Amino acid sequence: MSTTSSGFKLSEWIFTTDHKRIGILYLIGSIAAFAVAGLMALLIRLEQMSPGPTIVSDAYTGGDQYNVWLYFHGAAMILGFLIPGLTGFAANYLLPLMIGAKDVAFPRINALSVWLFWAGIVMALLTFVVPDKPDVMWTGYPPYSIKTGGNLALYVFTVHLIGFSSILASVNFLVTIVYMRAPGMGWFQLNMFTWSCFTALIIQLVFVPVLAAAVTLLLMDRYLGTHFYDPANGGDVLLYQNLFWFYSHPAVYVIFLPAMGIFYEIYATMAKNPIFNYKAAVYGMCGIVLISGEVWVHHLYYSGMPDWIRIGQMVTTLLISVPVGLMTISLFGTLYRGAITFNTPMYYGTAALYLLIVGGLTGIPLAMTVLSVHLGETSFTHAHFHFIMGIFAAFSVFAAVDFWFPKISGRMLNEGQAKLGFWFNFIGVNVTFWPLFIIGVEGMPRRYWDYSQFPAHFADYHKVATVGAFIVAIGMALTISNWLISAVKGKKAEDNPWGSKSLEWTHTATPPGPGNFAEDVVVDAAWTPYNYR
Amino acid sequence: MRKTSMKRVVSVVAVLSIGLPVLLAHAGAQQGGGPDPAASWNHLWRDVLIDLFVIGSVFLAAGLYWVYRYRATRSGQLGDAPKLTKMAAVAFAVIPAFLFMADDFYLAAKGWTVWNEYRNVPRDAVEVKVTGSMWSWMFEYDNGVVTTFDPDSKTGDGLVVPVGKAVVLRMTSTDVVHSFFLPEYRVKEDLMPGRVTYLWFKPKAAGETIATCAEYCGNRHSFMWAKVKAVPPAEFETWLADMKRKGA
Numbered sequence: 001m002s003t004t005s006s007g008f009k010l011s012e013w014i015f016t017t018d019h020k021r022i023g024i025l026y027l028i029g030s031i032a033a034f035a036v037a038g039l040m041a042l043l044i045r046l047e048q049m050s051p052g053p054t055i056v057s058d059a060y061t062g063g064d065q066y067n068v069w070l071y072f073h074g075a076a077m078i079l080g081f082l083i084p085g086l087t088g089f090a091a092n093y094l095l096p097l098m099i100g101a102k103d104v105a106f107p108r109i110n111a112l113s114v115w116l117f118w119a120g121i122v123m124a125l126l127t128f129v130v131p132d133k134p135d136v137m138w139t140g141y142p143p144y145s146i147k148t149g150g151n152l153a154l155y156v157f158t159v160h161l162i163g164f165s166s167i168l169a170s171v172n173f174l175v176t177i178v179y180m181r182a183p184g185m186g187w188f189q190l191n192m193f194t195w196s197c198f199t200a201l202i203i204q205l206v207f208v209p210v211l212a213a214a215v216t217l218l219l220m221d222r223y224l225g226t227h228f229y230d231p232a233n234g235g236d237v238l239l240y241q242n243l244f245w246f247y248s249h250p251a252v253y254v255i256f257l258p259a260m261g262i263f264y265e266i267y268a269t270m271a272k273n274p275i276f277n278y279k280a281a282v283y284g285m286c287g288i289v290l291i292s293g294e295v296w297v298h299h300l301y302y303s304g305m306p307d308w309i310r311i312g313q314m315v316t317t318l319l320i321s322v323p324v325g326l327m328t329i330s331l332f333g334t335l336y337r338g339a340i341t342f343n344t345p346m347y348y349g350t351a352a353l354y355l356l357i358v359g360g361l362t363g364i365p366l367a368m369t370v371l372s373v374h375l376g377e378t379s380f381t382h383a384h385f386h387f388i389m390g391i392f393a394a395f396s397v398f399a400a401v402d403f404w405f406p407k408i409s410g411r412m413l414n415e416g417q418a419k420l421g422f423w424f425n426f427i428g429v430n431v432t433f434w435p436l437f438i439i440g441v442e443g444m445p446r447r448y449w450d451y452s453q454f455p456a457h458f459a460d461y462h463k464v465a466t467v468g469a470f471i472v473a474i475g476m477a478l479t480i481s482n483w484l485i486s487a488v489k490g491k492k493a494e495d496n497p498w499g500s501k502s503l504e505w506t507h508t509a510t511p512p513g514p515g516n517f518a519e520d521v522v523v524d525a526a527w528t529p530y531n532y533r
Numbered sequence: 534m535r536k537t538s539m540k541r542v543v544s545v546v547a548v549l550s551i552g553l554p555v556l557l558a559h560a561g562a563q564q565g566g567g568p569d570p571a572a573s574w575n576h577l578w579r580d581v582l583i584d585l586f587v588i589g590s591v592f593l594a595a596g597l598y599w600v601y602r603y604r605a606t607r608s609g610q611l612g613d614a615p616k617l618t619k620m621a622a623v624a625f626a627v628i629p630a631f632l633f634m635a636d637d638f639y640l641a642a643k644g645w646t647v648w649n650e651y652r653n654v655p656r657d658a659v660e661v662k663v664t665g666s667m668w669s670w671m672f673e674y675d676n677g678v679v680t681t682f683d684p685d686s687k688t689g690d691g692l693v694v695p696v697g698k699a700v701v702l703r704m705t706s707t708d709v710v711h712s713f714f715l716p717e718y719r720v721k722e723d724l725m726p727g728r729v730t731y732l733w734f735k736p737k738a739a740g741e742t743i744a745t746c747a748e749y750c751g752n753r754h755s756f757m758w759a760k761v762k763a764v765p766p767a768e769f770e771t772w773l774a775d776m777k778r779k780g781a
Contacts, residue, residue: 063752137749143726144709144750231727237710238725271603273612280626302712303723304730307652311645318637325633326626332592333625335599339610353596361585368644370651371581374574374719377712377747441578443716445747448755453684453743499609532611 017107020512022114023093024408026084027401029114029121031480033080034394036125038476040073044449045432045469048462051452059450066449067135068150072127074138075155077390079162080124083251084117085397086258087166087204091173091197093408097504097512098191098529100182100521105175113169120161126154137447139248140215142229142240146222156219163212170205173197182503182521188282191502191529192268192275196261199285200254203292207247214243241303245296252389253292257285259396260327263352266403267334269500270346274530276333280326287323291316301372310369317367321360328356343498344418348399351426352392359388362437380440383433391429398425398479405483406497407504410511411490417482424475431468435461502529567655567699569735573647574719581640588636651720654733658699661692665704665711665724668753670744678776682759690776691760692744694736695769701733712748715761721747736763 013021047054047066056062092110096103104110127133135150145152177198181190190198217228218240227233229240268275275281297305297313332353340346362384365371375381405413436444439461444454451458496505507517603612617625662673672680672692682691694700704713706724714721718734746757764772 059756060752063754067749067751067754135751139749141710141749147709148751231725237727271612272605272610273614276614277617277622277625279622283626302721303710304725304728307648311648314644314648315637315641318641319634321637322630322633325629328592329625329629332596332599334614335596335603337614338599338603338612339605340600340603341605350597350600353600354593357589357592357596361589364585364640365578365581368577368581368640370574370644370648371578373651373721374716377714377721443714443745445714445745447749450755453745453758 015111017103017111018514019092019096019104019107019110020408020516022110023089023091025114026088026092026117029118030081030085030089030397033076033121033124034085035476035480037073037076037081038473040069040076042469042473043069044073045462045466047449048451049466050459050462051450051454053450056449062449064133064135067137067447068127068133070447071134071137071150071155072124075158076124078138078251078255079158080121082255082389082393082397083166084162086255086262086393087169087173087197087200088114088117090193090258090262090397090400091169091201094404094504095173095176095194095197096180097508097516098194098502099177099180099185100503100507100517100523101176101180102515102517104172105180106172109168109172113165113172116161116165116168120158120165123154123158123161130154139244140218140240141244142218142221142237145218146229152222153219156215159215160212163208166204166208170201170208173201174205182523184523184525184527186525188279189523189528191261192264192278192281193258193261195282195285196257196264199289200257202289203250203257204254207250207293210243211247211251214240214247238300238303238305241300242296245299246293249296249299250292252385253288255389255393257288259393260331262396262400262403263331263349264334265502266345266349266399267331268530269403269498269502270343270349271335271338271340272499272532273334273336273338274528274532276330276336277326278330278530281330284323284326284330287326288320291320291323295320298367298369298372301369302376314367314369318364320367321364324360328360331356343402344413344415344422345399345403347419347422347426348395348402351422352395352399355387355392355395359384359386359392363388374443375440377446378440379436379444379446382446383436383440386429386433391433395425401483403498404504405486406493407508407510407512409487409490410493411486411488412493412497413486413490414482417478421475421478421482424471424478426475428468428471428473428475431471432465433468435465435468500529501531567735568650568653569737570647570651571717571719571734571737573650577643577647580643584636584640651732654701654731655699658701658733659695660701660703661694663692663702663704663713663724665706665713665746665757667708667750668746668757670713670757670759672759674773674776676773676777678773680776684756684758687760689760690772691762693762693764693769693772695766696736696739696763698766699733699735701731703729703731705729709750710748711746711750711757713744714747715742715744717742717761723748739763739765 047056053059053062056065130151132149132151134155135148136145136152136155140155220226221229227235229235229237231237264275295313295317297309298317301310365375366381366384402413402418439458444458493510495510507521660675664671680690682689704724706726710723710725712721712723715734720732720734722730722732740763742761744759744761746754
């Protein structure tokens, strides 16, 4: 498919150390996780269509079925799709090309990363086979996760495998960016996507070990009789929540930063403009790295933490708006006096502008301790993080596949079908999540499958949201089938169909062969990936 | 030069457009006796919504206008972005950064004020002990009266509270983490084994509302709710004495 033209050989893919093939392996794994987790979302939405059992069997076992769907949807979307789709697929395929390198610094470790990730996906899928299906949500809070009959080990081992994979990948790519840039390529000549991965991977490297430790202690509490989280024996319930969110809030930026990076690339290329105030955006990304470790308590605003830290982290959390604001201004500013052409990735880019505003701004009330005391754990929160972390980031992955599809496959997508898929996706997500914002403010809690205690009109909003989810399902079917069919039957692509100035378009064959570049890349001080004039 | 003065105008307009509605919304600040967290919450929520709506509209309008205005008109056309001078680059980072920070601190200050109201329990508050267990709530009053509620049959007194008085709940859990969520009173707080947490609220009118679990706790999480009934203070006292007599 990508690196050789001598036909398909399975062993070449299994034993590959080529970053491009590894990137494609990440893409296949993450889209598979997305598809299964997406089916779970459809089941969840069907169940919520009416109060009382809709598709679950009855009121007493219904929770057991529903909670497994929730668990799988959350864990697989975040750990199996968003993180590997961005820092796995996109970073693997694009980073070495963008910095003019032949491969990553440690190609064999890279191969280990991708197969650890696949093992994690298989481990997660075992959920549907084992009798004691995990039902601990992607958060795994004790004491519930220790007391439940659901299989905690499956959850912990999935986190371990994907966590190891992430740590190895972080080291690999950080070393690659620091040491393997083309001669002459200074730090302020890097692509925005490269910067976004650089900052995201620093966060990943620092915080993933904390998560690994937290879930390992959980495993020991459950199976070895330790009491780290057991207050009856001197442990502490809140310790886990602190450790978990100490990782998991920064993890949001591991997703957000590369997603922004992708949209910068698309904006600059399609508007034929340099990035507006490049350095401000880069400092913004660095600012996020600095602040990301001091905001986790906003997930614990009503958990019984001391008052002073709830207020302190309200301020740090609100201040996230400063670096994010600078990045947003750079993104929007890149359009100013541009010459924009609209392919499907730019459609997603335009939608991203709206998603960023809605998803970002609805985070502000949740950053405020006192507003969060009502809005937290309601479907307002649920809609907020779906807008910014779910849809914004998922759209960036779809846009990335569409945008670099000619480079990766050597063929063009069916543009009409891609745009149709986009419209279904965009309309669908709005129909799904706006009703949830509204009933969230009225108190609809998260993770409920029955809501008979609430006013009857909640059911109407849930019905609309369910219709929305199925509109998205049509959009995704159009999108994914387009990738599969066009990869084989699409029109042959030119080397640089979007007229980009970035190295992966200007200096490589389509698709790039082994070693990426025909000759060593050297850039001069005047070169930038956005040099359109 | 004209550009710099333009920029100044733009920033003044931005400050006013963000600040004014919020200040105006605030002109009719709260009246009436004693703190009322739910009312303060509603008020703050409205202010924040206006603030966000203004910021969001400015960004969205600018973004969408540019997407429309700067579409390419001929093939091969290149962008014509002005090259930023060093000063302009710094200004475009520093000025928005300060604007965002100003809004952040403003919101933080407002939020902190209401937060203090949420955490300072009035001295005359009626105290009820709440215990959460998978999957029901138990309420224990000062005089030893204990009530519960069964969501399936919708029987039991649930939480009965006096109108117009502050009610403070001291809460703990016997098993896993739960969260006591009173949507109508705009408040929730988690319960967990090994700690006692609290929240307080003030019922303003007689009537029935609900309390429902907001922290995932397994199979019957959706069903872990109880009736909350606010009654006039005299009726509350009678009810409490009756329950005591019945030995509840």
